[in-house]
Amino acid sequence: MVLLPKKTFKNTAFRKTQTELMQASFLTKLASLIQEGFTLREALTFLATIMPKEAHWIQLILHELENGQRFDEALRNQGFSERISSQIYLSLIHGQFSEALGASGQYLETKNKQKQQLMKLLQYPLVLLLFMVGILIAMRLVLLPSFRQLYDTSAQSVSWINRFAIGFIEYFPTVLLIAGLCTSLLFLWIHTKLKKMSAIERTTFYMRIPLANTLIRLYHTHSFSYEWSQLLKSGHQMNAIIGLMQAKEATALMREVAQVMELELKTGRNFKESMSSLTFFNPELGLIILHGEATSQLASELMIYGEDCQKRMMQYIQKVFSWIQPFIFLFVAFFILCIYLALLLPMFSMIGEVV
Secondary structure (H helix, E strand, O other): OHHHHHHHHHHHHHHHOOOOOOHHHHHHHHHHHOOOOOHHHHHHHHHHHHHHHHHHHHHHHHHHHOOOHHHHHHHHHOOOOHHHHHHHHHHHHHHHHHHHHHHHHHHHHHHHHHHHHHHHHHHHHHHHHHHHHHHHHHHHHHHHHHHHHOOOOOOOOHHHHHHHHHHHHHHHHHHHHHHHHHHHHHHHHHHHHHOOOHHHHHHHHHHHOOOOOHHHHHHHHHHHHHHHHHHHHHHOOOHHHHHHHHHOOOOOOHHHHHHHHHHHHHHOHHHHHHHHOOOOOOOOHHHHHHHHHHHOOOOHHHHHHHHHHHHHHHHHHHHHHHHHHHHHHHHHHHHHHHHHHHHHHHHHHHHHHHH
């Protein structure tokens, strides 16, 4: 029995690098079975039969359930993200279990599609860019010595534009290596610094990244609005929801947000004022909470607003994707132009000298 957690850990690490699409399919099918009236154990047993590649870790989930663990804990042990397991945990409280399973599966499917779309956008430009870097390195090793030999034997002085072209060929590999090393060190430093930050500090740091801040704000506003609306529908009040958000099963960001809001509310501030310091939420979210409480329609208003944020987030992602490829092609075109100039300018200069 002691060996089981170690085996689970290895499988978790493998699945994290393997695919999220498999997890999405599992959650979507499980949601359909639950909606059809299957119990959780019956649904998992059935899925272990029709999904032979995933049968091993589905059996592990069943084993953990038999040992008294909750379903969200079993999912987390099998490599599902903190966001997914937290959403499932909250669904066990507000009762919208099958809906949460379906929403989690759809989230993973959408995330996978966006990754594939981004890879398709970047694939051709990056391959072209690597090809041009290879040509430039070959020019550095093969053509540059010949150019230098010709200029050494020539009686004329080398023009500044030819010196620039030759210098571009000569020093580009060194500049590329130094730039790559500095970038790697910068990312390592940022990664180390982020690990020491709290969840709110990390999210606030990401908000400083251009283009990403709007996406982060829409994502978290949608996520919190959806969870709050489900809990409100089940009869919980906002003050009780803040307490539920501080459970260890919730995400680290959710726990810290709840702690901040609780401290602010204890000082007499309202929900809008308590969320003013949380810049990763849309400013109008606090107003919606106040308005919803006044009209007793808070659950419905948060649900509608969360869906609107999700639509805006999808539209924004598509818009950013439409900008990425032209920008990369523009950079590649400039790079190709530099290579052609570095190759042709010395040749034209030498032809002029001969004439």
